[in-house]
Amino acid sequence: MSVDGWNTLLVLGGIRSGKSEFAESLVADAPTVRYVATAPEGDPEDTEWATRLAAHRGRRPGSWTTEETAGDPRRLADVIATAEPNETLLVDDLGGWVTVLLDPAHQPADDTATISELAAAVRATAARLVLVSPEVGLSLVPTTPLGRAFTDALGAANRTVADACDAVVLVVAGQPTWLKPAAGPRAVGVPTQAGPGQAGAPSQPTLAGPPTNGIALPEVLTPAAPSVPAPAATEAGAAWAAPTMALPLAATGLVIQPGMELPMPDEYAGPQAVDRLATLDLPGAGLGVLERVVSFAAATQGTHTPAPWSAVRVLLLHGDHSGGAAAGTVPGESARRARQARVGKGALARLAAENGASLQVVDAPTSAPMEEGPALTAEQVESALRYGWRLAEQAADAGVQLLVLAACGAGTDAAAAAVLAATAGAEPPAVLGRVVTESGEIDDAAWMARCAAVRDALHRTRRSPRGATDVLAELGGGDIAVATGVLLGATARRVPVLIDGPVGVAAGMVSRDLAGQARHWCLLPDHGGQPGVRLAADVLGLTPLLDLRLGLGEGATALATLPLLRSALALAAALPTHPSLGGSADEGEEPETDEEFAEPEPAGPGPTTTEPEFTEPEPAGPGPTTTEPEFAEPRRAEPGSTAAEPDEPVAVPDSSGRRAD
Template sequence: MSVEGWNTVLVLGGIRSGKSEFAESLVADAPTVRYVATSAAADPDDTEWATRLAAHRARRPGSWTTEETADDPRRLADVLASAGPNETLLVDDLGGWVTVLLDPAHQPADDVATITELADAVRASEARIVLVSPEVGLSLVPTTPLGRAFADALGAANRAVADACDAVALVVAGQPAWLKPSAPLPPVDVPTRAAPADGTDGAVPAAAATVPADGPLPEVLTPTVPPAPRTPAGTTWTTPTMALPVVATGLVIQPGMELPMPDEYAGPQAVQRLGTLDLPRAGLGVLERVVEFAAATQGTPTPTPWTDVRVLLLHGDHTGGVAAGAPVGESTRLARQARAGRGALARLAAENGAGLQVVDAPPAAPIEHGPALDADTVESALRYGWRLAEEAAEAGVRLLVLGACGAGAEAAAAAVLVATAGAEAPTVLGRVHTADGEIDDAAWMVRCATVRDALHRTRRSPRDAKDILAELGGGDVAVACGVLLGATARRVPVLLDGPVGLAAGMVARDLAGQARHWCLLVDHGGHPAVRLAADVLGLTPLLDLRLDLGEGANALAALPLLRSVLALAGSLPAHPQHGGPDDDGDSDLPADAAATVPDAEPETAAPVAAGDGAGQPDVTPEFAEPTPAGPGPTTTAPADAGPEPDPSGRRAG
């Protein structure tokens, strides 16, 4: 229903101008519409007016519902204020509402206060609303006091509601003319871009709008702490299935690609092996999934800790309403800080011996007014991300960590999730915080409205993976999607961290379903978009620490724990019952030693009778009971002097 991104509309027009038909056309695409009728019941003797009302009703689709507010004009404000964000309301019209408002039966009433309440309800409502009203400012001044009172009240109502609405249209002879806005404009007080911290205007050159698929890759920074040694000799890594560079082979990234899957046997075997290790009680708990994931992606039941790790920090700003509340220049500062080896991400990368690669992604246009990227830029961004993963695999990287720091990136990722998972924008958009740590609800509402407008703008667009990246995702999500696909092709696992990586996972799922099996989510961070995407992709977060250090830094903070788990799983010996050394450090027991206990004397244990006692042969058990330490029988055999067993098999009472 939105008109150029605006969602509350006042439609003005004269008598028989076609204003009602035009208003109905604005909501024609809505699945359900609540039609709010404001006029009082007509005089039974006025057949002409009854015919007009019947024509109005006949135009309404069967899916519409009708609600009348003529009995109490104040109730219209309550109806608008209580409507939900997924509702569409058509109010027809304010002329009938003012007529009831001036009716002596509803007096005494403060007309000005009631009109103010209506305007406030329109301004605060979360629903999509179209209001119809007669334009009385172009007519002659009425000659009667009641006529002048009606014109004054309706003119005041039109002005108040027009000020509260996002858009106003005037219909003349069936032709609409937009009075507000005269042209599509971005919302006021919303940063259209994040300016660099160096004081420049931040203008993006035309060449920066696309990522060259065959251009140079960003520099891989070396942390201050020396990286850990490479994989120990003897560890077998599965050979990549796509060893040739994607650009050289001319591979087309498209839906239905057949990429490798992790080893389906190594993961369960690794978990089974954990049950034989010398671990107390529940052992690793839910972190067994780390061992299973590492075993499957490394192709061995005895995985080793990830020693060669690289962090990819995607820096791509989004303009328009999705960046509402984002400090100007903050994302550029974070990217520059990471390049200089400062900040939380660089420090954690150094502590983990991980490489850090800051990747500049194409900036995205406002999604409420048009596509974020063009099709060629999406294709280049996908191939660019694939090349980043390929280069990492060629350099010996065994684990990628994906993060992002662009302005508006979270809201753009939420838009992708709304489009791919069918959610509502308010349920997946996290709270917006100011630089002082305070919650900015106004910016959050702007982001919600922007995502809602973008989804409505693309309601008839295809929902293919590349279309979603072009319309809603932007450069960082597109590059991240290419990274996931390239890492899958080269059998490199990826730690996801934050909405951008999860949104890329949702899109990559439609291009190659195998990609999600190479992804691991450490912590959801309390972000609703991450929770939703993880549930759809089947990625259960390992931890619930609610870390909020920034995308990429959260995963790095938990990486030492994951490495410790893999080190334990690979270095601990088997339990003595499963052939491991005993407490004295003796050599491993024979494979069948666990079936007996040294103190037991199998030769003194009499066989246990089996069968029903009717001539069935005795069966010697495969084990022997140990000698009890305290009082009690020393054998499981029946007493020699005892009575003969009852042939019927019943015990004596």
């Protein structure tokens, strides 16, 4: 399945509807396109038909290749079935194909069987495929036998191919209407991302479609936390500030490839948010290093007053690595952790519940021993990348405002170390953490076995390309490939991601070659004391916020720090401007009235109490008096002693001369 929800697409439309131009726009950004022309050349005397063909040829970029199937209509199914996974095919159109199919020169031919062969090839193809066909269902019934045979055959072909394709779109007057699925690819634009509880924000994503390459669709659950309430939802009527970007995937035919141009965070909102912190009524030295959290949230939300993340989803990637990478691990331990998370148990599920976050367990394909051969096939890598992208898209569609990337799998540390060695030139022993047994002891033998596996894998691939997909296939494996897709998909939808372990930072290193913008949407709360995470963070420019060194598994540290990060954002969003800079009075202070500023009556003889904040009292006579020297000097009163007026407040000064109310 492609990153935009389809891998095979049928474009229907009437004559001069713009269906061919629309189909061409779908694959315009593909590196190479194989254009499959089905129509025959026609009568040399028919200049109008020749002009149409010339116009089609003139629109094709020079990087496209053209393949003709008019000589044998049954060959179209072979072309589609044998296409490589990295290929993009554009078939234009099935009307010409049916015309050739019905040509007496190709008879006898079983038209129904040929159409069924085409549909089977469409279902089985690994390539990205777009087919164009005229829609004849809305036209009049032809008056000639040949015309009726054509419409019957083309109608049957359209129905059969539409059933085989992932998606179907009808183009009318140049305007596409998506027929399958019913909710087609999103329109181009930048809509507002709805927060939880707001209109247009579904509570959970719709996980539809078959598994791809053995990757089962994950379960979604929200662990219950009766003792701790979930964070409050966004204030009613206040839209979530973070914009989301619906990339025109269907309109451009975007595929995951090096050099993708994905959105960047707002370069002005972050500095503006930090400058605003200096004007708030914050006591002491302020937020300290948590200013970076405010800056990050402001940039990713596109506003200088960011709001705390209220809708959070944890993606737990479960994918094991075979061979020496998993030395020292207990067999079946990672599967047990994944089962725990699915039923809301374990440290990660408990932390997710405490934060009111949903938890989604994602099963990645098991990786083969890297020291013996590629960890994954190229097809598995492509599928895992697209699957990760789709997971991020589903989260964004559900109103999720923050993703937390977690992982549990045997051998993930060694796979991440291999990726760091291949992408950053690191020495495996320097970035591979020690192996600690369940009893808390250090297993040096297992650590050496892991180092040897990484060393042998690097030696095996010393002459191999170092592209992103090459590194994932040879060394990274399934969980890192899915994590890379998640980072790219989240970047495309402007959803920030918290990472805190080897799988997350390894995915960040790989994503640099595919889209350098991805790292700017990642926040690293803590390095966990892991040398590989430290190195990757330095390369990616991600400065860890804390030094907690928790050992609860990847993703747990991010969840443990989330309340602190939310608190910083809540303060930055709620506190008023300091009064010295024109801010409002303290909360709870009663508004001043004219009576409070009225000049009091002179007091009689004896000790008196004045209110220096509002008026200058009369001088008092001899005897002890209570004054506020910072504001006014009281006048003397007549000799003697008098009681204070019952309606006047009596204040007793402390040793510093301040009035104690």
